[in-house]
Amino acid sequence: MSSLSDTVLSVIYKRKSVRSFKNGRKEIPKETLEAIIKTAFAAPSAMNLQPWHFIVITNHSILNTLGDALPYAKMLYKASAAVIVCADTKVSEFAWELDCSAASQNILLSVEAFGLGAVWTALYPHEERALFVKNLFHLPENITPLNVIPIGYPDGTEQPKDKYIAQKVHVNAWQSV
Ligand SMILES: Cc1cc2nc3c(=O)[nH]c(=O)nc-3n(C[C@H](O)[C@H](O)[C@H](O)COP(=O)(O)O)c2cc1C
Numbered sequence: 001m002s003s004l005s006d007t008v009l010s011v012i013y014k015r016k017s018v019r020s021f022k023n024g025r026k027e028i029p030k031e032t033l034e035a036i037i038k039t040a041f042a043a044p045s046a047m048n049l050q051p052w053h054f055i056v057i058t059n060h061s062i063l064n065t066l067g068d069a070l071p072y073a074k075m076l077y078k079a080s081a082a083v084i085v086c087a088d089t090k091v092s093e094f095a096w097e098l099d100c101s102a103a104s105q106n107i108l109l110s111v112e113a114f115g116l117g118a119v120w121t122a123l124y125p126h127e128e129r130a131l132f133v134k135n136l137f138h139l140p141e142n143i144t145p146l147n148v149i150p151i152g153y154p155d156g157t158e159q160p161k162d163k164y165i166a167q168k169v170h171v172n173a174w175q176s177v
Pocket of ligand 1: 073121160161
């Protein structure tokens, strides 16, 4: 295997949901955040419609407001930044969740590649959570937020999980597990 494929595979396998960030909310360099967001745009999308938009949050007060409102995103209180992945549902009515999920995964992987940590926290399909974010940012009717991805400096608590189960791979025919 080439060193490039080694590196790519290593990032994929090292990625984990990071919910424990170091204290102090050290700033993430602007260039790093930009590089992370750019990888989201490299994701595949149905008919190449690219329905995504990204709200990048570095303001601690906004991060805290989101932490107050979102029940499973309390790590926002220690995050240095967050990205809200949104969809223009007029651009892709039928596949925006899928397209924006692919973009979200690229963000999670590139965060890992930069030695940072992140976790997907759900807005969609929880209407009340999505509505809170829509109102907070005065989002237009056609813009739906999918998730909030807090990003920070991992304190090392979380480790990647080995989730491979050979019996879930079915070659040429369905084999019952
Ligand atoms: C659609 C989706 C919604 C999720 N929602 C949350 C969430 O609201 N809060 C959270 O802490 N983690 C959330 N997660 C992260 C999962 O809990 C995590 O990916 C899973 O436990 C596997 O762990 P790993 O990411 O470390 O491999 C979500 C992940 C996905 C894909």
